Structures are given as C-alpha cells and as structure tokens.
Amino acid sequence: xxxxxxxxxxxxxxxxxxxxxxxxxxxxxxxxxxxxxxxxxxxxxxxxxxxxxxxxxxxxxxxxxxxxxxxxxxxxxxxxxxxxxxxxxxxxxxxxxxxxxxxxxxxxxxxxxxxxxxxxxxxxxxxxxxxxxxxxxxxxxxxxxxxxxxxxxxxxxxxxxxxxxxxxxxxxxxxxxxxxxxxxxxxxxxxxxxxxxxxxxx
Numbered sequence: 001x002x003x004x005x006x007x008x009x010x011x012x013x014x015x016x017x018x019x020x021x022x023x024x025x026x027x028x029x030x031x032x033x034x035x036x037x038x039x040x041x042x043x044x045x046x047x048x049x050x051x052x053x054x055x056x057x058x059x060x061x062x063x064x065x066x067x068x069x070x071x072x073x074x075x076x077x078x079x080x081x082x083x084x085x086x087x088x089x090x091x092x093x094x095x096x097x098x099x100x101x102x103x104x105x106x107x108x109x110x111x112x113x114x115x116x117x118x119x120x121x122x123x124x125x126x127x128x129x130x131x132x133x134x135x136x137x138x139x140x141x142x143x144x145x146x147x148x149x150x151x152x153x154x155x156x157x158x159x160x161x162x163x164x165x166x167x168x169x170x171x172x173x174x175x176x177x178x179x180x181x182x183x184x185x186x187x188x189x190x191x192x193x194x195x196x197x198x199x200x201x202x
Contacts, residue, residue, distance in 0.1 A: 005046060009064045009078055010055060013156070017077060018055065019069045020045040024149070025125075028057060028133040041134055041155075057134065058155045061100060062116075065149040079146035084117045086141075089166050093119035094126070096138060098152055099159035117141055118150060119166070136160070 005021035012018070022045060030041040041057035048069075062078075070077035089095055100114040118138030120126050129137040135153040 006065050007067070007069060008045070009066055009069065010043075010045060010060055011062045011064070011078075012055075012059045013061050014059065017074070018045060018047070018053070019071065019077075020047045020053065022046070022063065022065075024065070025128060025137075026132050028135070030057075041153075057153050060153050061156050063151040063153075064147045065151075066146050067148065068146055070146065077146075080140060080142070081145055082141045083115060084141060088164070089119055089141075091119055091139070092122065092166050092168055093139070094122055095163040095166055096120050096136070097161040097163055098136070098138075098157055099161075100152075100156055101158040116150070116152070117163075122165070130154070 005023055008020055008022045010018040010020065022043065027043050028041050029044065042054050043057060043060070043063075045053045045055050047053050064078040064080075066078060070079065073079075084097075085095070096118060098116045098118070100116070102114070116138075118140055120136060120138045121129075125137070129135060129151070133151065133153075134155075135151050136157070137149060137151045140147050140150055
C-alpha cells in the first residue's frame with residue numbers, strides 16, 4: 001500500500017478535531033513487548049503548518065481520510081451524512097457495526113450507543129490493519145461523501161458486530177457438453193458451411 005500521506009481529520013474523544021496528513025497504513029508507533037495493545041501507542045500527525053504532532057492513540061475516536069478538510073465546519077467537517085447502511089451493502093466486504101466506548105460508567109447517565117457501520121476488507125489488509133495499526137479500517141456507508149475511509153482504534157471500540165459477509169454472486173458454470181452433442185454440432189456446422197468455388201456436385 002502507498003506510503004504517501006493523505007488528508008485526514010483526527011477526531012478525539014475530548015471533542016476536538018485535528019486536521020493533517022497520514023499514510024493509509026503503518027502510521028501507529030510505540031509497540032513494545034509486555035504491553036497491552038493500547039499502551040503508549042501514538043501516531044505522528046503532519047499538521048497543516050508542516051510540523052509533526054504526536055497524538056496518543058487512546059485519545060483518538062476516529063481517523064477520517066477525507067477529500068477536503070472543511071475547516072470552517074467545526075461540527076461535522078467529515079460530512080458523514082449517514083453512519084449506518086439503509087439496506088444491504090452492494091460492495092464486497094465484511095459488514096460491521098462498531099459501538100464506541102463511553103466515558104460514563106453509570107447506567108442512568110449513559111447515552112444511546114454511539115454506532116458506526118462500514119465495510120471492512122476481507123483480504124490480508126484487514127489483518128494488517130489490526131496488527132500494524134491496532135485498529136480497524138472501514139469504508140463508510142456513503143463513499144460519495146467527503147470521507148472515503150475511516151480508521152477506528154481498538155481502544156475506541158466497546159463492541160464489534162459482524163452483520164454479514166458481502167460477496168459477489170458467482171456465475172453459474174457453463175454446462176459440460178457430451179460427446180454426442182459435440183459430434184452433432186460439428187456435423188451441423190459442416191453442412192452449413194458454404195462450398196468452395198469451382199466445385200462440381202457429385
């Protein structure tokens with residue numbers, strides 16, 4: 001996968017949004033033996049002034065790979081019109097539903113679950129994202145929006161549900177013809193073939 005940096009909006013649980021640039025994968029550092037996956041992991045965000053900003057992964061809710069930053073919009077610069085699919089997705093992939101963790105442990109104060117659905121790859125990139133970046137990379141329900149891809153750190157996920165495995169229906173194989181059928185078709189082709197010029201009938 002390309003190491004070129006892409007436009008991103010890093011949304012943190014504190015509510016702030018950091019615009020900048022990250023590669024599509026391999027942007028998390030700080031892995032060490034004997035530590036849980038969420039300990040001391042960081043990402044080096046190249047901000048709009050050209051400086052590298054170290055961001056703790058445990059504070060990150062989502063990383064949205066976007067077409068435009070939309071800096072004037074402080075509420076929804078990602079322009080995510082839908083967070084769930086209206087019907088069964090048409091593209092291939094793992095249809096997943098992510099429930100984000102909540103900071104309030106009191107049931108009476110806990111808000112409605114914060115959900116996000118998307119399509120994760122079914123190939124090795126799915127495993128690469130979990131191992132290399134300790135998180136899940138998905139395509140949003142509406143890929144025509146400003147957000148093209150969303151990365152969700154493992155530390156931000158309270159629950160993950162696999163709703164379906166979406167595959168392209170396979171084509172039915174052509175029926176195998178018997179020797180008699182092939183012989184009959186060959187004879188019919190020979191009789192339909194035009195006679196060469198300057199030939200006399202027997």
